[in-house]
Amino acid sequence: MRRVAILLVAGLGLLTACSNPLGSGQPAPAxxxxxxxxxxxxxxxxxxxxxxxxxxxxxxxxxxxxxxxxxxxxxxxxxxxxxxxxxxxxxxxxxxxxxxxxxxxxxxxxxxxxxxxPYTMALVTLPGSDYTDLASKKAPKIVVAGENGLGALAARSMFATAGGDPTKIKFHTRSYADMPAALRDGSADAAMMPEPYITRAQQQLGARVLADSSRGATANxxxxxxxxxxxxxxxxxxxxxxxxxxxxxxxxxxxxxxxxxxxxxxxxxxxxxxxxxxxxxxxxxxxxxxxxxxxxxxxxxxxxxxxxxxxxxxxxxx
Missing domain, CATH: 3.40.190.10 (Periplasmic binding protein-like II)
Known part of the structure; x- marks a missing residue:
């Protein structure tokens, strides 16, 4: 009887191991x-x-x-x-x-x-820029990753929330890495950047946030x-x-x-x-x-x- 009991326990242990080959506390593969x-x-x-x-x-x-x-x-x-x-x-x-x-x-x-x-995506400008308020330019030049992408959608919404006419925005497209150059040469007034590019621009160029995207229709x-x-x-x-x-x-x-x-x-x-x-x-x-x-x-x-x-x-x- 003792031998049968031992075999039964061993069998149950084997069955448990087979039902979850990863061991206790680990989910078995689907x-x-x-x-x-x-x-x-x-x-x-x-x-x-x-x-x-x-x-x-x-x-x-x-x-x-x-x-x-x-x-x-x-x-x-x-x-x-x-x-x-x-x-x-x-x-x-x-x-x-x-x-x-x-x-x-x-x-x-x-x-x-x-x-x-807040501040995971934002419009960014360089130090010394005369663009200090989102609604201060009626037809701002904004550089985005794609003219019909997320950045452009957010920029239009932000501009409308600030009282501007989003149809007046002049979009230019650049990769995120090339956006600072567009700000430096004047081909853009602001750049729509996500993190980590915002933080990098702040660290390397002293860039500042003109407007956070987490507002109005694009909050959260x-x-x-x-x-x-x-x-x-x-x-x-x-x-x-x-x-x-x-x-x-x-x-x-x-x-x-x-x-x-x-x-x-x-x-x-x-x-x-x-x-x-x-x-x-x-x-x-x-x-x-x-x-x-x-x-x-x-x-x-x-x-x-x-x-x-x-x-x-x-x-x-x-």
Whole structure:
């Protein structure tokens, strides 16, 4: 009898180990994944910090999913990568994603990446600039990363909130790295920058913030998200559900800003001093059609979208 009892206990221990091969306290990998590897595009290291941290600490591996991060060199590289089949999931601004969806690209959102907070994106000028109040110029020259992108949308909204006519803004496009040169040579009165470029401009050039974007219609504004192609999403529902689950957990951990600041030098190439000084936004832990609809509706009201986009239709079905 004693031998039978020992065998029974051993058998139960083996069964428990098999049901959770990661051991006590670790989530077992999701069963029946359509695939165990995803190629995921990443952009701004601040926006994508939780995802990068989750890959680095093995969170996806423990869930049975290998995530290969692919750096996106330009703002539209993620969507181009999806279209070319080089990415399974892409990172992009919500403005870029909704523009693509409105033009017929089949997309399914997989997670919100980042939401703005005070001074995470702002209009910046150089010392000595005569542009000291947002409404003081009737037709300001503003440099943005893309004329129909997030920066331009925010600038139009900010200008309207300040009492100006947003149709009078003269936009010029530059990469974030080239924006200070546009300010120095006078081709722009102000530059719309996100972090960490704001802090770097302040450190290196003594730049000052003309106006914070977190005001009016763009206060606490959804900034960016992750999306998969529609066909890929339908064929890989369990795999993407696992991706969303691990991402949501990583986003929740990133609510501790100290962890994000500590990780940025190793995961995003941002030096420790800059990481300590930057303004950080929020990392949503769930997809909210109501929250994201704000972006699409502002795009519609400002003419970036000809018709109103139904954002909840882009979310995975529960």
């Amino acid at each position: 069963a029946g994944l359509e695939r165990t590897e995803l190629r995921v595009g990443v952009g701004n290291p601040i926006d994508t910090a939780p995802l990068r941290m989750a890959v680095a600490d093995g969170s996806f591996t423990r869930a049975g999913l290998r995530v290969d991060l692919v750096e996106e060199p330009t703002p539209h590289a993620g969507l181009d990568g999806l279209a070319a089949g080089k990415l399974d999931v892409a990172f992009a601004t919500d403005v870029a994603l909704f523009t693509a969806a409105a033009h017929g690209t089949a997309l399914q959102l997989q997670g919100e990446a980042y939401t703005s907070a 504004f959804p900034v960016s998200a992750y999306a998969a192609g529609g066909l890929f999403a339908r064929a890989n529902q369990r795999t993407l559900a696992t991706f969303r689950r691990v991402l949501a957990d990583a986003q929740q951990r990133a609510a501790d800003q100290a962890l994000v600041r500590q990780a940025l030098p190793s995961i995003g190439g941002i030096d420790a001093t800059t990481a300590a000084l930057i303004s950080l936004g929020q990392y949503p832990t769930s997809l909210s059609g109501v929250r994201l609809q704000r972006v699409a509706d502002l795009m519609h009201s400002t003419g970036l979208l000809a018709n109103r986009l139904d954002v909840p239709s882009l979310l995975p079905r529960a």
